[in-house]
Amino acid sequence: MGRPRGFDREAALDAALMTFWEHGFDAASVARLTGAMGITPPSLYAAFGDKKALFREVVARYQATWGAYFGDALAEEPTASGGIALALHRAAAAFTDDAHPRGCLVISSAVHCTPDATDVADELRDIRNANLLLLEERLRSDGEPAPATRARYAGTILQGMSQQARDGATRAELEAVAALAWPPPVAPALRTGTASGVAAG
Amino acid sequence: MGRPRGFDREAALDAALMTFWEHGFDAASVARLTGAMGITPPSLYAAFGDKKALFREVVARYQATWGAYFGDALAEEPTASGGIALALHRAAAAFTDDAHPRGCLVISSAVHCTPDATDVADELRDIRNANLLLLEERLRSDGEPAPATRARYAGTILQGMSQQARDGATRAELEAVAALAWPPPVAPALRTGTASGVAAG
DNA sequence: GCATTTCCGTAGTGAGCGCTATAGAATGCG
DNA sequence: CGCATTCTATAGCGCTCACTACGGAAATGC
Known part of the structure; x- marks a missing residue:
């Protein structure tokens, strides 16, 4: 119910993974992340919580894949x-x-x-x-x-x-x-x- | 001529070395550095130039010592x-x-x-x-x-x-x-x- | 159509960043 | 002493940080 999400959550997570992988946690600013993920900050926070939670999800995905x-x-x-x-x-x-x-x-x-x-x-x-x-x-x-x-x-x-x-x-x-x-x-x-x-x- | 420096430049450099060594370049903020060095930002910039120049001097000192x-x-x-x-x-x-x-x-x-x-x-x-x-x-x-x-x-x-x-x-x-x-x-x-x-x- | 729910873009929050303008304090020189 | 020079401390510069309030847009259920 309600308006569905306008972006692919997994694709955005993968983009965040690449950004964290390349630049590290600190140097991967939210602006850099959202730019790579193709979304805006409110979408990031609604879908993943905050920067640390996104990073933890990225780490889990990394361990399961690459x-x-x-x-x-x-x-x-x-x-x-x-x-x-x-x-x-x-x-x-x-x-x-x-x-x-x-x-x-x-x-x-x-x-x-x-x-x-x-x-x-x-x-x-x-x-x-x-x-x-x-x-x-x-x-x-x-x-x-x-x-x-x-x-x-x-x-x-x-x-x-x-x-x-x-x-x-x-x-x-x-x-x-x-x-x-x-x-x-x-x-x-x-x-x-x-x-x-x-x-x- | 003029007012002499009120702190030991080498001691301050060593303090900066320890701070950079422990926290890395980015996480060693100027506030952290000046706190460890016991000086204020203007003294740091007058004695060492800027943060990068201080870091380069720290690296040189590290290579010559530790x-x-x-x-x-x-x-x-x-x-x-x-x-x-x-x-x-x-x-x-x-x-x-x-x-x-x-x-x-x-x-x-x-x-x-x-x-x-x-x-x-x-x-x-x-x-x-x-x-x-x-x-x-x-x-x-x-x-x-x-x-x-x-x-x-x-x-x-x-x-x-x-x-x-x-x-x-x-x-x-x-x-x-x-x-x-x-x-x-x-x-x-x-x-x-x-x-x-x-x-x- | 309509009310409801959720998402999204704009814009901006307070805080910390590297860095510095300015003014006062402390020295050497005459 | 006065004066010039150099250091120091306060305060604040513009900027970016992580994060969010808000209003409008887009979807669902009726």
């Missing part, structure tokens, strides 16, 4: 170590995909923020640390040695690769880094979605 | 590989030192910024990429294989460790990551400033 490659890779491979190798390899491709901004939204979009937005930065940090714990448990259940250290090592690589991508590293360069950081136990040619002929050095 | 450990380690060790191992080990300690904010200022203080401050973010990225090139040349001159990939790999580790430190990782955890990432060719006990008994896992 950011799902890591968990998928872990689930596909029989061993945790192999899953991490595959995940880092896919991260190299994902972080440099021209279809969206570079790097990882969860890693880079809120490293610093203004005093009244510290909670969103804390939430992203909690997500990262929770993922670290999940990774550690997966390694431990596989009987791997030093699961906590190896989980944190994988997280370190991933976060470093994200910033490297933002600094201009190419997909091939990141794939070489991933291969050096976590050598795969199986032949790379057997992987899915692999770019052949990784240049090293 | 951020000098990496180049120092490279210069101390006879081989590039050994120097990187030592540098990463020292980074683990530096990034978690309670005497200052966590992580690396050059890495974390300007990953995102508002539209009229993109130049300072670009400058920091240029510094990072220049350091990467220096590292690559050092590896190449030492006859190491795949110097570009190994240099980028070291940079990836360093950037990842910086964010890990900001996410709450302890010094021991980061040292374990560093040891896993770049195993030292010499016994760790021979190093300087090393914490004994690194816990792995």
